[in-house]
Amino acid sequence: MFKEIRIFLTAGIMILWAGNTSAQRIGLLPPKVKWHEIHNDSLRIIFPTGEERMATRIASVMLKLAASDPINTKGRYKPISVILQTQTNISNGYVGLAPYVSEFYLQPFENPFSLGSLPWHDLLAIHEYRHVLQLNAANTGISHTVKKFFGELAFSGMYALSVPNWFREGDAVMAESKWTQQGRGRLSSFTLPFREKLKEGTTWEYYKLRNGSYKYYTPDHYALGYLLIQYGNHVFGEQTWDTILQEAASFKNIIHPFSEPLLRHYGKRTKYFYEDAMKWYAQNWKESQTDDIDYPPIALRNEDLQNDYFDMAYPEVDDDGAIYTAIKTFDRTTAIYKIDSLGKKRKIQSLGLQQDPYFDHQNHRLVWTELRFDPRWIRRDKNVLVVFDERSGHKFTIQPKKGFFTPSLSPNGRRIATLHVDDEDHYNIQIFDANTGGLLGTLPNGDNLYLEYPIWDKDEISILAIARDRSGRMAIISQDIATGNITPITHFSFTILGKPFLHDQWIFLTTNLDTLDQVYAVDRTEGIFYRLTSGNFAHYDPAWDPTTGTIVCSEYHLNGRKLVRVNGRPGRDWKLTGLDNGVKSMEGAATDLLADVEKSGSYTVSNFSMWKDVVNFHSLTLVADDPSWQAEVRSNNVLNNLSIAAGYEYNRNSKAGGPYADVRLGMFYPVISVGVDQSARRVTNTVGQRFRISNDHIHAGLSLPLTYSAGPYQRIVNLSSTYHKGFSRIRPEIASNPDLLYNYISHRIILINSRNMAYRQAMPSWGQRFDLSYSKVSGEPVKYLYVSTDFILPGVQPSHYFNVIGEYLSQKISANTILLSTPFAGARGYDQLNGTKEYRLGLTYGFPVWYPDFGLGSILYSRRVRLQPFYDVAYSDDKNARATWMRSLGAELIVDFQIPPFSIGLRYSKLLSGGNRQSNVFEFFIPVQRF
Known part of the structure; x- marks a missing residue:
């Protein structure tokens, strides 16, 4: 019997992939970054050297909000750690659990119609700290009990089940709008999708709106939440929302934790509350509607007009009247196209990773920006300039110290003016040679204005730009290239100003002076605003058409912005004073929280070591991966450079169980991993004698998880090597089964190249994956080599894909020693075999059949x-296989769930040859996301 015993050991290492959760990829920034902190009983701000003033202001704003707008003054409160990230060009922020931490990505967003013009760090401080207050208020009732016994991961799940995402984000947007002079809630662009939908006399079904759709465009939960929160404030008051939040988290109603307290306080459940809110907004917005104005559309082909979603942004008109524009659909990523007078479009270039699809064009040359990730460190990237010559097809990039934004070409296309930000957050307009990429000059900016959308004067002696000052006010300015002098053309205000276009003395741009965002013409010499567009549609990004003397701009529609043509002559309506009318009033607005923030307190600054609080156990989890069951405690520090998982594992089939612990250290360039595990089980032989079989195993390894971004492609390189040492024994001892001491090294290489996926694509239209694993047991004739490949090719439609799968396994197996487990899958529908040579070729064609x-x-x-x-x-x-060759034919039906985010499949396999099973096989499976 014991001669049959083999020990199965896992030879691979966990894949650290950029697209996976943060728990699987660790290491925010390199160890040379020096961190500091300011700390009090409510929060801790962790920041890099040089950001003390920023950290102090953020702390002051957060504490001022906590005092001015608490949710639950008697609730349980846990201080939050806030990390200020200055080396990324992404504009974002979050409050997370497991670990309990918040991160601010401090680079302002370039398009002010998306997030407004207020200082980004102020907006983050209010918005994210409101999330902190929500979390602490939700720490009550059953949610608190679960958190107390199982930690933050379980509490996070309870929070997500009880409090809908629209409430969490809507309440935070309400806070930023209520306590400042702007905020997203005051921007008409923020709620524009709902205005357009209600204008049609209908609205989205509630659950479709909450969960999204691949069939129709739906706005995100931020705008939905703001509108519902605002309606609730109107009908029952802000304090009632605070009560509903705490009652929902208490799970007084297990089935409807949120809807039930809303029913109790409003009289209707969530779905009907939403419908009432939409009726209220429809009535209010109807009062501000004007007569429809139908501007002539730019011609498009029928197939484009019939697209579910076809969005056109940032038009540029060539001298011959051809239009360049950035187009995005549900099935295709953003690309620059050229459209002729008949509506026929030709693709010029696909765009890489961007937060906004801005580009500029002059004289058959195009320029835009793209994100380039640091290969190793998660919170470091660069925003590079990309220059493309349409005639020659030549493309090159220009590297910044940190990031470039909103570049523009000179009228002859030979020079580039762009906003540049360095590592110290200094903003300057820089000028480059468009042929060589060489830096020609950096213009001074003593007030450190955020100078976006720079455009060239016709004589190329000055540059016009949209300026934001330290308070978030905007103005059009002119900067002399020779002297660097900055001259305001309009006065500073909180009115949103968009991308400008200069023609003669007129500066065309979009503002939010009206109920909806409209195009205005600004007299350069007088700074007077003249309205060009009006009606019930918003209009953006004007460009001058020299062939017709008209303006081409984007008109907002639910199925994507479309290009229209507008008269280029300014109208009689004009605005000079009162530009702050662009700031919309809102019910429940309070005193500006940002006023006199600098006087609100002082803080003691101290060094923050990357080893501080490095062990932070936050959760107890139960993992069911039948037949393996685990109880595990987890630890992650706030800097996300040390991860610990320890627990007890039990296998239901083998009846073996034992403790384990794994540690991953990500603060250095290679990720260091160490671990130990032990398992034991008792068996009885045929004569009733009982034995204890135990296995002890330790491992240590290094891995390099690298991510590269280049244009529309992402590339991932994972290199890892792990040393394993184990000891297997049977007690009482048996002469024929002596103790076994073994050690081996396993290596793995994963290479992935894939095209960025469009919204509706389940797989990229082009991609390759190569996975190689090799292990060799020291002193034993046991080794294995495993290679797998995936080649993704385009299908008949953009949402289709064709995958060619290859596998190869070569292994040497020895009796009475260890057997290295492999991921070899084999032909679908067949039992897993264990030969010394195995390989497979698989062909899969995938396509959506139903939304x-x-x-x-x-x-x-x-x-x-x-x-x-x-x-x-x-x-x-x-040798135990029925046949050496196995062929199967079948189909897999896969259901992709949004809530919760996972997929499950049902597979039918027709076994055409070989195998030890029936010829028709049905089985459920969990699809593996390999790209």
Whole structure:
């Protein structure tokens, strides 16, 4: 019996992939970054050297909000750690659990119509600290009990189940709008999708709106939440929302934790509350509607007009009247196209990773910016300039110290003016040679204005730009290239100013002076605003058409912005004073929280070591991966450079169990991992004698998780090597089964190249994946080599994909020693074999068959169902196999769920040859996301 015993050991290392959760990829910034902190009993701000003033202001704003707008003064409160990230060009922020931490990505967003013009750090401080107050208020009732016994991961799940995402984000947007002179809630662009939908006399079904759709455009939960919070404030007051939040988190109603308290305080459940809110907004907004104005559309082909979503942004008109514009659809990523007078479009270039699809064009040359990730460190990237010559096809990039934004070409296309930000957050307009990429000059900016959308004067002796000052006010300015002198053209105000276009003495741009965002012409010499567009549609990004003397701009529609033509002559309506009328009033607005923030307190600054609080156990988790069951405690520090998982694992089949612990250290360039595990089980032989079989195993390894971004492609390189040492023994001892001491090294290389995916794509239209693993047991003739490849090719439609799968396994197996487990899958539908030589070729064609937009309330919701016909052929020299060649034909039906985010599949396999099972095989499976 004991001669049959083999010890199964896992030879691979966990794949650290950029697209996976933060728990799987660790290491925010390199160890040379010196951190500091300011700390009090309510929060801790962690910041790099040189950001003390920023940290002090953020702390003051947060504490001022906590005192002015508390949710629950008697609730349980836990101080939050806030990390200020200055080396990324991404504008974002979050409050997270497991660990309990917040991060501010401090680079302001370039398009002011998306997030407004207020100082980004102030907006983050209010918005994210409101999330902190929400979390602490929700720490009550059953949620608190779960948190006390199981920690933050379980509490996070309870919070997500009880409090909808629209409430969390809507309440935070309400805070930023209520306590400042702007905020997203005061921008008409923020709620524009709802205005357009209600103008049609209808609205979205509630659950479709909450969960999204692949079939129709739906706005995100931020705007939905703000509108519902504002309506609730109107009908029952802000304090009632605070009560509903705490009652929901208490789970007084297990089935409807949020809807039930809303029913109690409002009289209707969430779905009907939403419908009432939409009726109220429809009536209010109807009063501000004017007569429709139909501006002539730019011609498009029928197939483009019939697209579910077809968005056109930032038009540029060539001298011959051809239009360049950035186009995005549900099935295709953003690209620059050229459209002729008949509506026929030609693709010029696909754009890489961007936060906004801005580009500029002059004389057959184009320029834009793209994100380039640091290969190793998660919170460091650069925003590079990309210069493309349409005639020659030549493309090159210009590297910044930190980032470039909103570049523009000179009229002859030979020079580039762009906003540049360095590592110390200094903003300057820089000028480059468009042929060589050489730096020609840096213009001074003593007031450190945020100078976006620079454009060239016709004589190229000055540059016009949209300036934001330290308070968030905006103005049009002119900067002399020779002297650097900055001259305001309009006065500073909180009115939003968009991308400008200069023609003669007129500066065309979009502002939010009206109920909806409209195009205005500004007299350069007098600074007077003249309205060009009006009506019930918003208009953006004007460009001058020299062939017709008209303006081409984007007109907002729910199925994507479309280009229209507008008269280029200014109208009689004009604005000179009172530009702050662009700031919309709101019900419940309070005193500006940002006033006199600098006087609100002082703080003691101290050094923050990357080893401080490095061990931070936050959660107890129960993991069921049948037949393996685990109880595990987890630790992650706030700088996300040390991860610990320890617990007890039990295998239901083998009846073996034991403790384990794994540690990953990510503060250095290679990730260091160490671990130990032990398992034991008791067996009884045929004569009733009992034995204890135990296995002890330790491992230590290094890995390099690298991510590269280049244009529309992402590349991932994962290199890892791990040393394993183990000891297996049987007690009482048996002469024929002596103790076994073994050690081996496993190596793995993963290479992935994939095209960025469009919104509706389940797989990239082009991609390659190469995975190689090799292990060799020291002193034993045991080794294995495993190689797998995936080649993704375009399908008939953009949302289709064709995957060619290859696998190869070569292994040496020895009796009475260890057996290294491998990920070899083999032909679908067959039992797993164990030969010394095995390989497979698989063909899969995938496509969506249904966009159901259907679910069970907030518990389960599916947006897509896919079908994957396949054909596999495999070979194995396993002596126990019925046949060496196995062929299967079948199909996989995959349901992609949005809530919760996972996929499940049902596979039918017709076994054409070989195998030890029936010829028709049905099985459920969990699809593996390999790209």
